[in-house]
Amino acid sequence: MTEAVRQYEPVIGIEIHVQLATRTKMFCGCELSFGEEPNTRTCPVCLAHPGVLPVTNAEAVHFGLMIGLALGCEIAPSSIFHRKNYFYPDSPKAYQISQYDIPLCTGGRLGDVRIHRVHLEEDAAKLVHAGSSGRIHGAESSVVDFNRCGTPLVEIVTEPDLRSAAEAAEFGRLLQATLRRMGVSDVNMEEGSLRVDANVSIRPAGQASFGTKTELKNMNSFRFLERGIEAEVARQEQLLAEGGTIQQETLHFDPEAGSLTSLRSKEEAHDYRYFPEPDLVPMAPTEEMLVRARAALPELPAARAERLERELELPADTAKLLSFRSELGDFYETALAADSDHPRRLANWTINELTAAVGDGDPADTKLEPPVLARLVAMVADKQVSASAAREVLAVLIAKGGDPAQVIEAQGLGRAGEEELGDIVDRAIADNPDAVEKIRAGKQQAIGALVGAVMRETKGRADGGEVQQMIRAKLGE
Amino acid sequence: MIDRDQVLHVARLSRLRLTDEELERMPGELSKILDHVEKMDELDLEGIEPTTHVVELQNVLREDVPRPSLPRERALAGAPDVADGGFRVPSPGGS
């Protein structure tokens, strides 16, 4: 067997950093920043002035415990912080307070993917590139904004259980939906409140040991994560096929060019010289803290999807969408509580028609009340209004609110009655002798022209299938 | 025994520039410190948890309640080079 035809299997693990949605920073009382002017959310602690002491934010620990419990982790009876030493302008202390060998949580699982660990740490400052206007003439310089410095972070590391780029992106979305549902983070990838790195290696199919892995840094959407991993897997496959070896390195994926560039040279291998943070005492979650964290957990997306599928017999994709976007699921379940006769149809209207109107927004922010959607869907089911007319009614309800029956009445969108429809069909047949001839000659698709004419005439107030039946009946087909 | 290369490595990580004389002296001095710490290996430490803190405190936590931050002028007062409301630094990595 030659290298070129050898089948490789990707082995992928991911690391996710999430900024916690606390009010204040991890170790000081500065408020978290949302686009404030640079360096307006700092204090002697987060600027690392001499002699200051960090004090851990209780809410960050609470959120960390919630995440650990949601992922089925083991919570360490006592965990400690370490200093991770490095020299870079984004860290005024020249170290990051993080966790090392005794993290807050270990083990766990989300879906089919095992969780390796979950730990607490602090975010770094932001460097803004300032071009070549530095004090030293012509030198490149950066400006440091310490507003973000010290923002509480949770790092979640998976085991290398993912086997394709698509699986990695899918897992990322599930984790994002889960964290969003818990309310512990904004999980906004574009704004950087959720950041994903992927460890990627490949191995010949069937081989148990892992190949050398590379790290893909900071992809700011799951689509880019997927494409970045695909590009890296292809690069590694080609390298091996050409008889090369894979270097352990950190890579940046440029989604526009589709290219990967190495971020750090080998000789600058990091040597973080971890040691226990002497200024912070151990965290030993009490029974009270654990009870509070457990009580704060809502039904999580994976469990909700499973329940919707099982109890309401929704298709898996539909159940997943309603669960991953919990605002849709909440709207749907509130509507269903008002009228539980059409769970599937209501689900389809929620994920298709409603999302077409609100996009990524929350339907609860519109004028449409959930029970009103249920009423409209029931009218469609009872054939009081056609699906296409109901879409127009929905648009009105979303924009202005009100009652479906009234909107239908006011806009003349009620379903065309049998008599009215019969007249319209007769006219369509009379007006389209060519089409009629073709249908009679056996060209079934010609009926489309007649149906189209009727739908235009009724402005969508008729059901396409019913119109077709009526045309066939009248033509004696 | 700490050698000269290790001293250079640690100095680089700490962003220290050592004179030739210091570079001559450091391997011996650092080795002495490590030897001193190593004396502890002579003790039987079986089953003893490493000490990370000498005081028996745990869960020293702070309520998530904001405290005023510094006015920006004060935050920047000690900066050697201020630009665009921030601390200007040479670009790391030079690019």
Ligand SMILES: [Zn+2]
């Ligand atoms: Zn602060």
